[in-house]
Amino acid sequence: MSGLSLLAALKAFDATARAGSMTAAARVLAIQQPTVSSHIQRLEVDFGVELFHRRGRRLELTSFGRTLLDYTRRTFSGEEDAHALLAAAKNHYVGRLVVHAIGPHNVVPVLKLFTEQFPLVKVAVGVGDSRTITEKIFDYQGDVGVVLNHADHPDLFGTPFRTQRLVVFVSIQHPFAQRATLRLCDLQGQRFVIREEGSTTRRVFENELKERGIEVQVALEMGSREAVREAVAQGLGLGVVAETAYVPDPRLTRLNISDTSMATRVHFICRQERRHAPLISTFLGMADAVSQRLIDTSEQPV
Template identity: 40%
Template sequence: MRLTQLRSFHAVASTGSFTAAAESLHVSQPTVTTQVGQLEDLYKVELFYRAGRRVVLTEMGQRLLHLSRQIFSLEAEAKQLLHESGELRSGHLRVAAVGPAQVTTVLATFLKRYPGIKVSVTTGNSQDVLDRLLDYSADVGVLAQVAPDRRFVSVPYSDHPVVIFCSSEHRFAKRRRIRIAELAGERLILRENGSTTRRAIEAALKDADVVPGEVMEIGSREIIREAVAQNLGVSAVSEVEFVPGPGLHAVSLADVQVRTYVHIACLTERQDMQIVRAFFEIVGREA
C-alpha cells in the first residue's frame, strides 16, 4: 500500500466525493479515482458504495477511515514539530465542547497568546466530545464530566450553578428564586440522556423527592429555547449558558445547590503534543 493511495481514500471519505477530494489534494479526479481503485484491487475490498456522484463508506471503509485519521493526525503533528521548532507560530487546534459558553474565555486568551493558530470548535454533549477525541477529529475537549478512564487526562476548569428558565407567561416569570419542590408536576423540556445538566437536575429532583410532570426530550438548545418561549414547559441550563431573550425568564433554585462542572480533556497519548500542552497551560492560568 502506498501512502498516496491511503491519502486519496482519506480525502474521498472526508469530503464525500472524488471531485472534492481531488480539489483538496490539488490533483486530478482521475488520479484520485485510480489510487482508490488500486487500493481496493490490491486488498480485494470495497471501500465505497458508488451511487452516481455520491459515495458512501462501506463498513470496511469506516474502519479504515478511523485508522487513516490517526495516521494523518500524527503526520500533521510531525510536520508541526519539524517546521515550527518548538514555537507555535501556526497550526490548527480542534476543540470539541459541550457548549460555546464554556470555552469562549479560554479560547480568547489562547488566541491572544498564539495569534497564528487556527481554531475550530464543534459542539455536542459530553459523550460526543469524548467520541471526537477518540476518533482524532478533536485535539482537546471541553466537557462537563469525565469518568475515570486511562485513555483520557483531564483537569477541572470551572463550575456554574444550574438555573431554571421559563416563558415570560409562566407563573415563575415574576420570581427571582423558586424552591425545588415547586417543580413538582411541571413539564420539563430537557436535552438527551447524555446531557450532564439533565443528569444534575434529575438527580436533585430525586434527592428532594420531587416528581416533575412529563419530560419532553429535545436534542437542540435552540429548539428548547423556542419551546420554552412558547410556554410548553420549563427547562434547566447552566447559568453561564443562559442567553436572555424575548419571552424568556430565568430563576435560581433557592434551597438546593445544583451545579455543572467544566473539565478540559485530551487523549493521554496526545497530552505532550505542543498545541495541546499550550492549551492546557492557558487553562491552568485561567482556572
C-alpha cells in the same frame, strides 16, 4: 505493492474517508482525482477488500473501511502533529486548531487568550452536545473538545475546567416567580421545556429528580439553550440550564431552590496520544490558566 506506493494509497484512502469524496481528497492532497481513485482501486484489488460502498456520487465506508480508517487516522494524525511541531518551532505557531464545544460560555475566554498570543493560528469552533463532541475527538474530527462530565476512557485525556450549578427558571407570569425560595419537591408535576436526549444537563437534572422521587412533565424538547429560554419566556414550561448559560431576561425569573446542589463539571479533552501536540498542548495550558483565574476570583472550582 511497494512500501512507498502503499503509503501513498493509504493517504489517498484516509483523505477520501475524511473528506467524503475523491474530488475533495484530491484537493487536500494536491493531486489529481484520477490518482486518488487509482490508489484506492489498487488497495481494493491487491488486498481483496472493499473499502467504500458507492452510492451514486456518494461514498460510504464499509465495515472494513471503518476499521482501516481507525489505523490510518492514528498514523497520519501523528504525522500531522509532527509537521505542526516543526512548523511551530520555525514559525512561532501557525496552523489550524479545531475545537468542539458544548457552547460559547466556557471556551470563549480561552479562545480570547489563545488568539491574542497566536494570531496566525486559524481556529475553527463547532458546537454540539457532549456525546457528539466526544465521538468527534475519538474520530480525529477535532483537536480539542469542551464537554460536561467527560467519559473516563484510556484513549482520552481530560483536564477539569470548572463546576457549574444548574439553574431552574420560569416566566415572570408563573406563580413560582413570586416565591422567594422553593424546595426541589415543589417541582413535582410541573411542565418543563428541556433539551433533547443526550444533553448532560438534562441527564444530571433527571437523575437528581429520580433519586429524590420527584416526577415532572417534559412538555417540550428543544435543540438549543436559546430555544429553551424562548419557550420558557413564552410560558410553555419551566427550564433548566447551567448557570454559565443562563442569560438574564426581563421576561424570566431565576428560581432559588434551597435544597439541591445539582451541577455539571466542564472538562477540556483531547485524544491521549495527541495531548503533547504543540497547538493542543498550548491550548490546554491556557484553559488551565483561565480555570485558575476563575478559582482566584471565587468562582466554583472543579
